[in-house]
Amino acid sequence: MATVKNWQIGREMEYPFPESRPQRQFAAVFDLNKCIGCQTCTMACKTTWTVGKGQEYMQWNNVETKPYGAYPMGWDVRILDKLGPQRWQGQTYVGKTVFEAAPQGEKVLGYLPEELDWTHSNAGEDEAAQSLDRGAYETMPVHRHWFFYLPRICMHCTYPACLAACPRQAIYKRAEDGIVLVDQARCRGYRECVKACPYEKAFYNPVLRISQKCIGCYPAVEQGIQPRCVTTCIGKIRLMGFLSKPDEVRAERPLDFLVYVRKVALPLYPQLGLEGNVYYIPPVHVPREFLRQMFGPGTDQAIETYLKGKDDPELLGLLHLFGDTKEIVESFKAFPATGEAAGYDRKGREIVRVPFREPNYLRPFYDAARQVYRHNIS
Ligand code: SF4
Ligand code: SF4
Numbered sequence: 001m002a003t004v005k006n007w008q009i010g011r012e013m014e015y016p017f018p019e020s021r022p023q024r025q026f027a028a029v030f031d032l033n034k035c036i037g038c039q040t041c042t043m044a045c046k047t048t049w050t051v052g053k054g055q056e057y058m059q060w061n062n063v064e065t066k067p068y069g070a071y072p073m074g075w076d077v078r079i080l081d082k083l084g085p086q087r088w089q090g091q092t093y094v095g096k097t098v099f100e101a102a103p104q105g106e107k108v109l110g111y112l113p114e115e116l117d118w119t120h121s122n123a124g125e126d127e128a129a130q131s132l133d134r135g136a137y138e139t140m141p142v143h144r145h146w147f148f149y150l151p152r153i154c155m156h157c158t159y160p161a162c163l164a165a166c167p168r169q170a171i172y173k174r175a176e177d178g179i180v181l182v183d184q185a186r187c188r189g190y191r192e193c194v195k196a197c198p199y200e201k202a203f204y205n206p207v208l209r210i211s212q213k214c215i216g217c218y219p220a221v222e223q224g225i226q227p228r229c230v231t232t233c234i235g236k237i238r239l240m241g242f243l244s245k246p247d248e249v250r251a252e253r254p255l256d257f258l259v260y261v262r263k264v265a266l267p268l269y270p271q272l273g274l275e276g277n278v279y280y281i282p283p284v285h286v287p288r289e290f291l292r293q294m295f296g297p298g299t300d301q302a303i304e305t306y307l308k309g310k311d312d313p314e315l316l317g318l319l320h321l322f323g324d325t326k327e328i329v330e331s332f333k334a335f336p337a338t339g340e341a342a343g344y345d346r347k348g349r350e351i352v353r354v355p356f357r358e359p360n361y362l363r364p365f366y367d368a369a370r371q372v373y374r375h376n377i378s
């Protein structure tokens, strides 16, 4: 085991290989306040990449409803339960990661889901917590029901558990963008990666007898285009880009700004120790204790910053760039004087410009010229 730095848990940890960060890391931010659970992202990935034999139950992108939904069944409850007590002291995690808690003779603590666990991806969908909790409905107008949608893809982790566990060394992390791929020719289908990935984002294809996973839409990313699940997102909740190394932060990079500078986007279950690279803006209406166990000690600060976003031109402008261009936004700039934000490609060319506020057009209820009644929707 090597000793590596994991900034998400505020300390060094043990990992089977020495630290080796790519120059720029594939990363994404999902704003959970905006996801409507439409599953367009799921279908976009499905129809692009997993329509083959043996991929019937494979969802490289899935959207589950929290608190009750999980794909595969109970994945987070099961791995967190196995991991045992998870304690933080300030920004430092003092419990064990899945690498440090590995059983004797194994590289990672994990479990292999049953085949049936993959067949109910929509279980728990739209089910709210606390709906009948101590007759809460009788205490109206206090509205205590809550749920939220959690879209998930492979995290293209800095310390991938799938890669650590593979006995064939068939999984590799690309030096140029940090995308984690399975070499299909080397893989022998031992399923060690399926067992090891605590996010359950490595899948077994029983027809081809190999493992498969999200490829980060690398053919698009290589052309400067964001992945399918990002560009098709109806709620415009997603932004894919590149994250710098933690000690080389560049505030003009959208991902660096959201993750390192404003700290409004947080990793999912950072205590697992993989330093995943999909970050979430937590939903503001959900009980904090639920969010803290999911997104770590930065939760309260992130929500506070997000709620003040309307007075923060840079944050406000950047949040408006989500979903407004297919191209990868390499840098951005806010223009408070004109109330606009612009995004630029790698060569510094402007590729998108949006206003902070969409204009409102109020139309008369009755249009005499066309003799029709119109409703305004805002
Ligand atoms: S999320 Fe899982 S499958 Fe993806 S890189 Fe991390 S460990 Fe591997
Ligand atoms: S990045 Fe591409 S391969 Fe990965 S989940 Fe999204 S659409 Fe699927």
Ligand code: SF4
Binding pocket: 034, 035, 036, 037, 038, 039, 040, 041, 042, 063, 149, 151, 232, 233, 234, 235, 236, 237
């Ligand atoms: S397409 Fe976007 S809004 Fe719809 S479920 Fe997926 S992430 Fe949520």
